[in-house]
Amino acid sequence: MLLNKQMIDKAERLVPSLQSKEVNVQQLVEVIADESAFQGWRTKPTMTVQEWKENSYGKGDSFVLDFGDHQVGYVKIAIRPVGSPPDAPLKLKLTFGEMPCEIAEPFDSYNGWLSSSWLQEELMFIDVLPAEIKLPRRYCFRYIKVEVLDTSVKYKVAFDHVLCEAVSSGNSSQITSLPSGLPLYIVDMDRVAIKTLQDCMQTVFEDGPKRDRRLWIGDLRLQAQANYYTFQNYDLVKRCMYLFAGMRLEDGTVGACVFEKPHAHVDDTKLYDYALFFVAVLYDYYEATKDMDVLQELWPIAMEQLNIGVNRLDERGIVKDDNTWWCFIDWHSELNKQASAQAVLIYCLKRGEALAGILGNEQEKLMISNHIQLTSKAALQYLWDEQSGFFRSGEEGQISWASQIWMALAEVLPSKQNALLLERLLIVSPKIGMATPYLYHHLIEALFLTGNKERAVAEMEAYWGAMLQDGADTFWELYNPKDKKESPYGSNLINSYCHAWSCTPTYFIRKYMI
Incomplete structure (x- = not known):
């Protein structure tokens, strides 16, 4: 590896402060099988937050918390005993899901080729109650399934709150409002694209806050383009460039991705x-x-x-x-x-x-x-x-x-x-098609470049608009309207449902449409 300490030091001086906000549970839901829903699952409200707080839960009980939108951050839980003094530890299991499929389908069924350690779950033993706990790991989710695996016959537990301290280096106050009169689907697309970018903006531009939580240069290029029209966090782009420049591979090639922890280092992947x-x-x-x-x-x-x-x-x-x-070019x-x-x-x-x-x-x-x-x-x-x-x-x-x-x-x-x-491409539609929003981005950029704005907007509506209709809070790593469970990794459970290269509708809207 070729190291340039001066550049690495510049990158480290540009580490941003993360903004945080506290997000509360919005409602409790049940995940229900539904063949007409995205990936075969939908949610149904079951009770209000106040009703949940008034309930107590014992061995074998479970519930699903809905935070109302995609979150990236740290979870805090306040638990108290109900009944006799606790005479055994509380055993809890938490399952985090960006999408309902992650809550409904057991992680034990996972058989993909990426490590199952990316699946988000937590097994907890709490010896002393009442307790207020902040989980040390950062999680990426909208839903949390809480399972009470065991207490004792003498007590149950109640939850005073489950909060998320959501974090990002994207400052929403920097974003200008869209002009009035745009179609509602464009406004929604812009909002969800910005949320996608914001949740990927941490101390670097991550490719996905659930997985891989790394700085990849292909994602960075598209994130930076969107960032220039929204958050305008130029220092974060500069930090990422200095990381790539300061840690090249032995032949001088810029590595495909870099890690930040335990210290900045380049991966050995060359693309x-x-x-x-x-x-x-x-x-x-x-x-x-x-x-x-x-x-x-x-x-x-x-x-x-x-x-x-x-x-x-x-x-x-x-x-x-x-x-x-x-x-790389595309997952195909x-x-x-x-x-x-x-x-x-x-x-x-x-x-x-x-x-x-x-x-x-x-x-x-x-x-x-x-x-x-x-x-x-x-x-x-x-x-x-x-x-x-x-x-x-x-x-x-x-x-x-x-x-x-x-x-x-x-x-x-x-x-x-x-x-x-x-024009010929769109008419003939070759068999070897597009697999990801990454290549769809480049199609739409090419359409704008060649002056076909009408078709570019139509393709955005057909692709990212379909994600919105399928319930996207943030835009996804992979979306195939013909096979909504498709995954390059062997299982949709491990797909990233907030992914950097899918944030670019806001770039198109703000560069070409207003």
């Missing part, structure tokens, strides 16, 4: 597209802030990523497609990523060219310009298929949504042909 996105993040940051000091300090790291990206080209000027690399098991990677390289080279020009680095700008010409010409010569009207990817010439979307964003074709490419 071709994510490393290149360091350039795009720096470009967007400069465009938002005009912070020349940061640009000057981080430019050498950005230029290094472009050089590493270019070194992956074959003799034709096409990104090599073999088993020695990994490129059948997707060939060569053409998308080529387009991401071109996209980031163009942003690098602009930054080199701003800095007055004419030699580097010329070098980057030459690479843009080489890679764009190669894409048209070797990946463009005139007969189908699409870019093909890999040895088998796969036609996918991702390849066309990224080639459109990279503006490899002239402007008019670029717009026609997306």
Whole structure:
């Protein structure tokens, strides 16, 4: 690992103070099986908070608390005994759920390939009652199922309160109100997108506050874009960039993600597209802030990523497609990523060219310009298929949504042909489709870029609007309207239902629609 202590120290000086607010239970609910509901579960109110506080609970009793909205924070519980003096410890089990499925489906049934330790539950033994307890772990939830596993025959327990100290580095007072007259679904979409971003804004931009609770550069890029139009927390973006820049992998590549604890350190995951996105993040940051000091300090790291990206080209000027690399693009098991990677390289080279020009680095700008010409010409010569009207990817010439979307964003074709490419994509609808809000974001960005605002808004309504109809309090890591239990990890129980890359409707609304 290549360490730059000066940059890491700058990042650590930018650790934000978290704002907190106390959130109370709104009602008690029951989770009911319903095939017509999202993932087969819905909630039904059972009692008021006052009724719950007046009840007492013994061995075998349980209830589900509904906080009314998505929360990220620390839980406080006040419990008192009812009946005889407690003569045995109280044994409680708490299950936390962002969505009803996590409350209804036993975690014992989980068989996904990610660690089951991400499933949110707590087993508690309380020796002395009454007690007020603050759980040390931070949880991410709307619902808490409380099960009284045991007391003794002599006493029960009552709950004076269960509170959440919700935390975020996103300051809502910075957000300007939308103008009046917008459709209600747009207003709701903006609100839920902002809540998604806010709950992911902790001491870094986390990808998901339930899982993975890490700083991933692909998520950071989209979070930062949304942040510039909402919370305007520029220092948090700067902190994240310095973390990536200060802890690179041995060959100089910016790592795909970093951890904060027990000390700042980079993960060993290397992604071709994510490393290149360091350039795009720096470009967007400069465009938002005009912070020349940061640009000057981080430019050498950005230029290094472009050089590493270019070194992956074959003799034709096409990104090599073999088993020695990994490129994310989207969660799709059948997707060939060569053409998308080529387009991401071109996209980031163009942003690098602009930054080199701003800095007055004419030699580097010329070098980057030459690479843009080489890679764009190669894409048209070797990946463009005139007969189908699409870019093909890999040895088998796969036609996918991702390849066309990224080639459109990279503006490899002239402007008019670029717009026609997306029109053709929407009509033909290739079999290799989109799996996540991450790629849907790029489709919508491409539609706005090519001037098709009407279709961009329609796609937002069809996708994020459908999440709203399915009960989203925050937007999700994965959403397939045709298979609402789909998961890249083998189980929907471990999906992230507040996920950074899904926060961008507020960016689209505030950049392109008002």
